[in-house]
Amino acid sequence: MSEHPTIGDTLEQTVARYPDRDAIVYPRKDQRWTYAAFDERVNRLANALREAGIEKGDRVATVLRNGSEMALTVYACAKIGAVFTPLNFRLPAGEIEYIVDDAGAKLVLFESATEEAVAGARPALETVDDYLSVDDDVPEYAGGFYDLLESGSSERPDVTVTEDDVYAFIYTSGTTGRPKGVVHEHRSMVEHSLLCIAELNLTRDDVGLSVMPLYHCAELHCSLFPRIHRGATTVVHHEFEPETALEAIETHGVTTLFAAPTAWNGLSLTAAEADVDVSSLRIGLYGAAPMPEQVLDNCMEHLCDDYVQAYGMTEIGPAGVFQSPEDQRSKQGCAGLPALNHELRVVDPGADPDREVDDGEVGEVLIASPCAMREYWNRPEATARSLREADSATWYYTGDLGYLDDDGYLYVVDRKDDMIVSGGENVYPAEVEDVLFAHDGVEEAAVVGEPDDEWGERVVAYVVADAVPATELDAFVRESDRLADFKRPRTYYFVDELPKNPSGKVQKFKLREDEADLEPEADPVA
Ligand code: ATP
Ligand code: MG
CATH class of the missing domain: 3.40.50.12780 (ANL, N-terminal domain)
Incomplete structure (x- = not known):
């Protein structure tokens, strides 16, 4: 060694400790x-x-x-x-x-x-x-x-x-x-493996x-x-299928698993109907997004009591922030606290990326992590942009926007690249999309900025919606009373589907760069 x-x-x-215990x-x-x-x-x-x-x-x-x-x-x-x-x-x-x-x-x-x-x-x-x-x-x-x-x-x-x-x-x-x-x-x-062992209290x-x-x-x-x-055991499934996963929990006495919130939703809804014993399950891990309250309720009712959220990205291992079981209810929608040996900072997302912003103010999230990458392969410029030295630490610039609350918990707001600046005001698309999602006829929505002579950028929305006219969506947004007028989409583009990567994340850069491929039906509103 x-x-x-x-x-x-x-x-x-x-192997030296437990040669005879099951590995795989x-x-x-x-x-x-x-x-x-x-x-x-x-x-x-x-x-x-x-x-x-x-x-x-x-x-x-x-x-x-x-x-x-x-x-x-x-x-x-x-x-x-x-x-x-x-x-x-x-x-x-x-x-x-x-x-x-x-x-x-x-x-x-x-x-x-x-x-x-x-x-x-x-x-x-x-x-x-x-x-x-x-x-x-x-x-x-x-x-x-x-x-x-x-x-x-x-x-x-x-x-x-x-x-x-x-x-x-x-x-x-x-x-x-x-x-x-x-x-x-x-x-x-x-190092990253040790972190996860600690956060999940893993045992053999x-x-x-x-x-x-x-x-x-x-x-x-x-x-x-x-x-x-x-020295714990891993049961491997070829793919995710809720019924089979639940049966495996019973058959193998599974105590822990990782899944995205949407998969946890599927598991909990299936468990509510199925006749399986999942009492061995003691802790669930999730990531990619906070767990919606309703999904958390269902999971707690039908699967197990304790959940841990991980926030992070490929570049840091991925987990650098954890929301522990005791914070799931009290800090709904948050990502959690920095992992052991990690530190967080939130800085000005614009001209002054060295300036820390105040608690509660949205900025770019930085992480000092012992698990950070060495570099991006063959991309020295991207590496230099992402990893920067300050105060004897290397900070990874996540490209995510978020803020810290008074207790130091991180809330992730959106991606920096996706932020829209309209008339000098910042618009976080996720906030606008949340309002659109609340409309029953909207299946999918992605909000981006479009160049505008007067305002710099204007807010527009790409929506997959079944026979909902733009005027109705506009009225819905106005009536929701949740968005200032500068955040209101000025044009709705109706499309059959949104461009996504294989994990299902919407690729907004494609909407910004090659709109034409989609042949959207544009419907401007006043
Ligand atoms: P690319 O870097 O190629 O554009 P990507 O950033 O989607 O792709 P990943 O490293 O798989 O690739 O995803 C990391 C991103 O996922 C984070 O930057 C963040 O935006 C999002 N994310 C991960 N965990 C959470 C979480 N718990 N809450 C909110 N967002 C999360
Ligand atoms: Mg990324």
Whole structure:
């Protein structure tokens, strides 16, 4: 072990402590591996990857849905210093090609469901042998992954990996532009794992269910890593399906899981109707947005009492702020307090990004985090904009707008790029969208700024709405009495759908930049 443990070391520590406890359970393939058995397979894969020509620093990409293979691959890469590069399996072929190329991946692991999507990326690589399938039903590469794994020695690989080595490139979700490769080191992700162990009070007796995608750092770093580090068990599901997840809670005695608020909503509504025993569940983790009060009520009634919210982003691991169980009710809508060893600042979002604003005032959220990325891959300018030194700390400029209340709790308001400045006044689109969402006929809404000769920018709304005229929406907004007149949308664009990334986040930059593609029906109001 190096002075400070690497990701591979966290697994080996657990193997030494609890070799016979269950590490990974993957019902889809009837796999149940103890820590000793899991580690043996990790070593085999790691050695086989070396034999196949993967060296320290080489990028190994995955385009895989959840499965034990994701867990094997990330630890195998960690042990040989290869750079784990998980891609969102839902990305269209062109995006996969872009990321494989941007990362300079030497190997791409895929499965039958993602074979077509990776096809385009092939010419960018040296040979077809660079592709391995984890399923048996891609005839061309039948069983490639498991054949490879079996071929490797079970000895610990003879490669020196240290805490400062790069562990992974994790690509951001692509909400505000093209996905960026976030370069994470071993040390910071081991720190991040400790944070999550502490916030969730994880013990070796915990059983976690991985239903959210493991290519995203939230599931990978907030769930899988801390559980392996602590010696708990992970049950992996190929995809999220509320009934199956609830059955698994009963079957495996699941004590904890991470899900987005919308998924928790689905789980709680299904649990209300289903005849399943979920009493083993002790704590739920969620992120991406605060939990709406009604969803929290349902979850508490039908699932378990305690929930933890994480706020953050790929660049810091992702979790840097936690809202603990005792604050769920008393601080509704907030993101929480800085995580252990983290610090928050809120600064002027405009001309003076070094000036801290007063409590209660909205500004850009900065985080000093021991888990922050080293850099964005191949993007020195973006790195310099995002990571800045001040007062002996490195501050990550999140690009999110928020404020701190009198108790130091963070409230996230919107994204900085999305803020509209109209006649010198700031408009936060999320606030306008909330009002529009309250109209029964509005399915989706996205509010952006459009250039305006008189006001600099004017507020406009893109809506997916069934036969609701703009005049009615305008009257609804006026009557709601929740918005000052300068925040009122001046034009409604009716569209069939909004541009979204595969995680379902609306890509407003596309609305601002290529409106024409949507052929919206514009309806200005006075
Ligand atoms: P890109 O950086 O490529 O535009 P992205 O920012 O959506 O994509 P992620 O790192 O997956 O990529 O998402 C982080 C963002 O998600 C944060 O910057 C924030 O806007 C939002 N977010 C995460 N957690 C929360 C939360 N608990 N409450 C509110 N917003 C959150
Ligand atoms: Mg981002």
